[in-house]
Amino acid sequence: MSQFVRFTIDGTECMASKGQFIVEAAKENGIYIPTLCNYPGIKPKGGCRICTVRVNGKLMTACTTPVAEGMNIENDVKDIRELRKSIVELLLVEGNHFCPACEKSGNCELQALAYRFQIMVPRFPFQFPIRKVDASNPKIIKDQNRCIQCKRCIRAIKDEKGRSIFAYRKRSSSVEVVVDKKLGKQLTDELAQKAMDVCPVGSILVKEKGFIIPIGERKYDKKPIGSDIENMSVSKI
Amino acid sequence: MGQKITIEPVTRVEGHGKVTIHLNNEGNIEQTRLHIVEFRGFERFVLGRPFWEMPVLVQRLCGICPVSHHLAAAKALDMIVGAGDGNDLTPTGEKMRRLMHYGQIFQSHTLHFFHLASPDLLFGIDADPVKRNVINIAAVNKDLAVQAVMMRKYGQEVIQATAGKKIHGTGAIPGGINKHLSDEERDFLIGGDDYMNIDKMIEWSQASVEFSKDYHKQHKDIIDGFIEFPSSYLSLVRKDGALDLYHGVLRAVDSDGKKILHDVDYREYYKYIDEEVRSWSYMKFPYLKEFGKKTGWYTVGPLARLNTIDFIDTPLAQKEFEVFRKYSNGKPSNRPMHHHWARLIEILHSAEKIKMLLNDPDLMEGELVTKGTKQDEGVGLIEAPRGTLFHHYKIDDNDQVVMANLIVSTTNNNQPMNEAVNQVAVKIMTGKSEITEGMMNAVEVAIRAYDPCLSCATHALGQMPLELTLYDANNNIIDRKIK
Numbered sequence: 001m002s003q004f005v006r007f008t009i010d011g012t013e014c015m016a017s018k019g020q021f022i023v024e025a026a027k028e029n030g031i032y033i034p035t036l037c038n039y040p041g042i043k044p045k046g047g048c049r050i051c052t053v054r055v056n057g058k059l060m061t062a063c064t065t066p067v068a069e070g071m072n073i074e075n076d077v078k079d080i081r082e083l084r085k086s087i088v089e090l091l092l093v094e095g096n097h098f099c100p101a102c103e104k105s106g107n108c109e110l111q112a113l114a115y116r117f118q119i120m121v122p123r124f125p126f127q128f129p130i131r132k133v134d135a136s137n138p139k140i141i142k143d144q145n146r147c148i149q150c151k152r153c154i155r156a157i158k159d160e161k162g163r164s165i166f167a168y169r170k171r172s173s174s175v176e177v178v179v180d181k182k183l184g185k186q187l188t189d190e191l192a193q194k195a196m197d198v199c200p201v202g203s204i205l206v207k208e209k210g211f212i213i214p215i216g217e218r219k220y221d222k223k224p225i226g227s228d229i230e231n232m233s234v235s236k237i
Numbered sequence: 238m239g240q241k242i243t244i245e246p247v248t249r250v251e252g253h254g255k256v257t258i259h260l261n262n263e264g265n266i267e268q269t270r271l272h273i274v275e276f277r278g279f280e281r282f283v284l285g286r287p288f289w290e291m292p293v294l295v296q297r298l299c300g301i302c303p304v305s306h307h308l309a310a311a312k313a314l315d316m317i318v319g320a321g322d323g324n325d326l327t328p329t330g331e332k333m334r335r336l337m338h339y340g341q342i343f344q345s346h347t348l349h350f351f352h353l354a355s356p357d358l359l360f361g362i363d364a365d366p367v368k369r370n371v372i373n374i375a376a377v378n379k380d381l382a383v384q385a386v387m388m389r390k391y392g393q394e395v396i397q398a399t400a401g402k403k404i405h406g407t408g409a410i411p412g413g414i415n416k417h418l419s420d421e422e423r424d425f426l427i428g429g430d431d432y433m434n435i436d437k438m439i440e441w442s443q444a445s446v447e448f449s450k451d452y453h454k455q456h457k458d459i460i461d462g463f464i465e466f467p468s469s470y471l472s473l474v475r476k477d478g479a480l481d482l483y484h485g486v487l488r489a490v491d492s493d494g495k496k497i498l499h500d501v502d503y504r505e506y507y508k509y510i511d512e513e514v515r516s517w518s519y520m521k522f523p524y525l526k527e528f529g530k531k532t533g534w535y536t537v538g539p540l541a542r543l544n545t546i547d548f549i550d551t552p553l554a555q556k557e558f559e560v561f562r563k564y565s566n567g568k569p570s571n572r573p574m575h576h577h578w579a580r581l582i583e584i585l586h587s588a589e590k591i592k593m594l595l596n597d598p599d600l601m602e603g604e605l606v607t608k609g610t611k612q613d614e615g616v617g618l619i620e621a622p623r624g625t626l627f628h629h630y631k632i633d634d635n636d637q638v639v640m641a642n643l644i645v646s647t648t649n650n651n652q653p654m655n656e657a658v659n660q661v662a663v664k665i666m667t668g669k670s671e672i673t674e675g676m677m678n679a680v681e682v683a684i685r686a687y688d689p690c691l692s693c694a695t696h697a698l699g700q701m702p703l704e705l706t707l708y709d710a711n712n713n714i715i716d717r718k719i720k
Contacts, residue, residue, distance in 0.1 A: 100405065101286075101294035133285055135635035141287055207636055208318070210289040214408070214416035215401025 007071035009053075022062035022073060023051055032226035033075055034084055034113060036091075036200055037150035038063040048091075048150060050084050050113070081117075088113045089122040096128060096145035097201070103210035104202030106218025110148065111201075112225035131176075137184050139192040140206055147177050147203040156198045159186055166195070177203075255704040256658055256680055262710050264668040269659035271651075271684065273520035280641045288314055288632045292409050295628070295643065301348060301689075303405050304341035304396055305621030305646075308334055308483070309628040311409035312617030317632060319609025320412040322504055323484045323617070329603035330413030335483050336594045337399035337408055338619070339587040342482055343438070344392025345622040346539070346584045350445075350577055351385030353689040357682050358452060358459065358577075363675035381448075384441050387432040388584075394433065395591060398422040413606035420601070427595050435592045439553070442585040446557050449581045460574045464660045464683055467492035467571050468653055469525070469534070470541035473503065473620050478547030480554075480586060482620040488545045489525060489535055494568045498525065503618040506627060512644065520651050523644055534652035537624025538687060539579035544569035551593075554586035573657050573686045580622075621646045623688050650687045657683040670707070672718045677705050 003018040009031050016025035021044060026033045037048040046061035053062045054074035062075075074080060091097075091110060099105045131144035153166040154177060165183045169176050179187075187195070195204045215221060254271060261267040279298055286294060292310040296303035311334070312323050320326060326334070352371045359378070360369045367373075375382035393403040398418060400406025408414050428434045453460045471489040475481035487506060489498035498509060512521040513530050524533030535541070543562070549555040561582060564570070570579075594600065617628045624646035631640035647654075661683045665676050681703060707716040 100297055101290055103290065103293070133287075133637065135287065135637050141636070205287065207287070208289055208411070210287065211293060211407045211410050212415050215406060 005067055005069040005071075007067050007069070007073060009073045009075050010077065016067050018068070019066050022053060022055070022060075022065050022067055022071075025067040026062065026073075026075065027229050030230060031075065032229040033062045034116070034226060035063055036109060036113065036148070037152060039152045039156060039198060039200075042152065042155040045151060045155070048087065048148070050087050052080060052083055054080060084113075085117040085119065086123075088117055089119055089124055091148050092119070093122050093124045093126045094129070095148065096131065102146070102202040103205060104146075104199075106215065106221050107213070108202060108220075109200035109225060112220040115220070116224045116226065134179065135207075137179050137187065138207070139187045139189065140179070140195060140204055142177070142179050143203050143205065144176050145203075146201045148201055149175060149177055150200060151177070152198045152200060153177060153195050153204060157191055157195045159183055165191070254684065255706070256662075257706050257708065258662050258666060259708050259712075260710065260715075264670075266659070266663045266667055267710070269655070269662045270517060271655050271658050272518045273651075280643055283638050283641050285637050287636050288317055288630060288638055289411050289636075291628075291630060291638065291641075292411075293405075293407055295641075296405055298643075298645070300404055302341060302345050302622055304337055304400065305619055305626050306628070306643075307400070307406070308338055308409055309617045309619040309621070309626045310630075311411065312484075312619060313615035313628045313630050314411035315617070316504070316615035317612055317630070318411040319611050320607045321609070322502075325607060325609075326413055327604040327607050328599040329417065329605055330607065331483075332594055332597055332599050333399050333414040333416070333418065334409055336418070336591065336600065337396055338483050339590045339594070340392045340395025340399065342392075342622050343584055343587040343591065344389045344396065346580045346587070347385060347388040347392060349622065349689050350580055350584075351381070352389070354577060354682075354685050355381075355385075357678065357685070358456070362459070362679050362682055366674065366678070369678070383432075384444075388438060388441055388445075391426075391433060391435075391438050395426060398426060410606065412608045413604075415605065417602060417605070418595075418600040423595055423601065426591070435588065435595060439585070439588045439592065442581075442588045443553060446581045446585055449578050450560075453578065460578070461572055463572075463574050464657050464686075465572045466656050466660060468536045468656070469497060469528075470544040470569055471498065471525075471535040471537055471649070472542040472545045472625055473618055474500065474542075474546050475550075476500070479550045480542060480546045480548070480558075480583075482542075482583070482587075484619075487618070487625075490545050490569060492569060492571050494544070497528070503627075504616045506616065506618065507629075510627075510644070512648075518651075520648055521644075522651050523649050524652075535649065536573075536653040536687075537646055537649040538576055539583050539622075539624075540570060540573065540576040541624060542620060543579040543582065549582075549586055551586050551589035553589055554582055557582045557585060573653070573683065576686045623647055624649050647688045654684055654687050657686065666707070670715055672705050672707055672716045677703070677718055680705060 004015055005018045006015050009026055014029040016028055023033050023035055023038060034050050036050045038044050044063040046064035049061060051062040052059055056072050099111055105111060134142040154164050157165045159165060163183055165180055165187060166177055167180050169178045192206050196206045254273060257270050258266060259268040279295055283294060291314060292307045295310050296307040298306050316322055356369045356371060356374060397403045400408035426435060469489055469491050473481060473485035474488045475485045486500040487498055487503045488500050491497050509526055510523055511526050512523045514521055524530050549558045561578060614631045619626050626646050627644035629642040630638055633639050658680055661679050665679050704719045706714055709715050
């Protein structure tokens with residue numbers, strides 16, 4: 001039988017299983033903590049820092065920090081909102097995210113977070129990096145213009161032997177996520193679709209499937225990201 | 238000493254244009270040019286993108302007629318995914334696209350005529366610009382203004398129901414469409430409250446044609462006498478010669494109505510049409526190869542369409558077409574201001590077509606997409622509101638675009654617009670050394686008969702101001718006005 005712990009998020013009394021990560025524990029209590037590199041079913045990484053919360057006065061990533069008895073967690077507070085917004089803005093200017101022609105528009109988590117944080121124009125200068133589109137795989141396209149290096153594909157898309165089909169290449173600011181040339185040939189239709197679904201942005205695209213979902217039926221067309229978690233329909237963030 | 242006049246920027250024309258007028262030593266017009274001086278480069282930056290992005294990406298060329306680009310690109314991609322040249326789509330796929338297109342023609346023509354061109358007609362070319370605008374139409378003729386706004390709104394609603402958004406939607410995909418028309422959407426468009434129903438739109442469209450005919454009777458000087466010059470005309474026509482704004486074969490006639498391009502397959506347009514680059518404008522000059530660069534130019538758009546077709550397959554518009562054709566003794570009309578008359582007949586035709594489609598059950602159910610053997614090249618043509626629009630793409634083995642050629646409607650009208658501007662200049666500026674407001678607007682009226690938007694044609698950012706500069710024979714500026 002699991003052991004329960006009690007904690008507060010922004011003063012609200014919460015309860016969850018001991019050892020649960022704060023993001024999941026908050027979700028069970030109807031509280032949305034934004035995430036981007038985190039994905040259900042894969043090991044959390046704490047890479048993007050969007051889920052940053054203040055635990056007992058100290059900033060921590062909610063996707064990698066387990067809840068503990070008596071924790072005082074600050075989530076929806078001004079400085080943390082501002083921090084999260086800045087991260088989204090930095091991601092938007094760092095790559096080439098042209099939503100108008102992107103087939104992931106409406107289903108894109110980065111775009112949905114930008115809407116949720118009411119980002120009209122980023123405060124930072126666009127970098128307009130020169131990046132390539134790798135379309136050599138017969139099933140998918142890897143568009144480096146839109147990759148945010150969250151590693152969700154590397155962690156989630158594996159062959160039957162458990163080997164990652166996607167991998168990091170190069171280092172530091174030149175780092176890019178690529179399709180492994182050999183393993184990529186084994187990509188099935190099902191895995192290709194899963195890779196596209198796992199990608200929070202429009203960096204992994206299944207060939208010839210673009211724009212098949214009409215406007216109005218896309219994931220974030222009618223409700224903001226996180227609203228499925230929150231009991232309230234109106235965003236607090 | 239010769240002189241040169243330049244007009245920039247053009248109001249109520251989107252994009253950016255500049256008109257220069259050179260006078261000779263006798264004060265006569267020696268040369269007039271409409272320069273398009275901005276550059277967008279869509280043909281270049283789509284390279285490397287996956288082909289199925291094209292309908293959504295290239296429609297960003299324009300905010301008034303995105304649907305035309307959306308559909309022309311989709312038609313080109315139909316060929317690439319093996320869905321034929323537009324004839325092999327599923328009934329739902331083709332009819333939903335047609336509905337989207339007629340909605341587009343309806344709203345764009347309404348905007349063009351009522352919002353942008355009618356102030357010139359109603360208040361006079363020389364009227365004070367403070368009064369010569371759509372706001373003043375609302376002040377002096379509220380009913381007409383309401384009608385214009387609601388007609389445009391209706392067209393936009395049709396687009397939203399088929400493309401998902403009023404501007405820059407995603408409905409057409411290679412090989413078909415991504416949605417059916419819902420019961421709610423159909424019921425709203427057939428019988429919405431107040432003005433928002435198709436019968437009211439047909440009634441207003443008929444009234445608009447009547448309005449134009451009445452105006453014509455009273456202002457023959459403007460509609461018939463303002464500009465007139467011989468031109469060839471080019472458009473798609475249905476195989477049986479009917480007006481078809483979505484699909485057909487390419488036909489061209491000369492100024493006497495003699496066929497000079499005989500209903501050819503548009504997929505081979507490059508055998509018949511080429512584009513000339515001139516150093517002074519970013520907008521190319523297309524021409525029919527058979528007749529060469531000098532005489533092979535042609536006009537496209539509503540006037541061209543009504544000059545090339547044999548009939549219209551909707552009864553109310555056909556009746557008006559007969560009146561139109563009879564007025565020019567069964568021959569093509571060579572008067573550019575008749576573009577507006579033809580435009581209003583096409584509004585009526587579109588409304589009739591929308592009504593027919595809304596009552597067609599194929600829109601509500603059936604297969605959305607068809608695909609066949611893939612190929613690496615596709616050509617898509619459509620009759621956009623301003624005229625024939627060409628999209629041509631080639632892809633590589635990885636599905637990336639390696640070649641794009643877009644011949645936009647306004648580009649097709651480049652030479653005729655230059656001819657029209659020249660004729661206006663000769664008429665009103667010969668011997669003048671100062672540019673007046675009336676002169677500037679007369680030049681704009683000539684451009685506006687063809688097109689209120691030059692931005693798409695140069696692939697130009699921003700709105701279009703017009704600059705008019707007058708030069709003497711030694712290339713010295715003697716007057717310059719900018720709007």
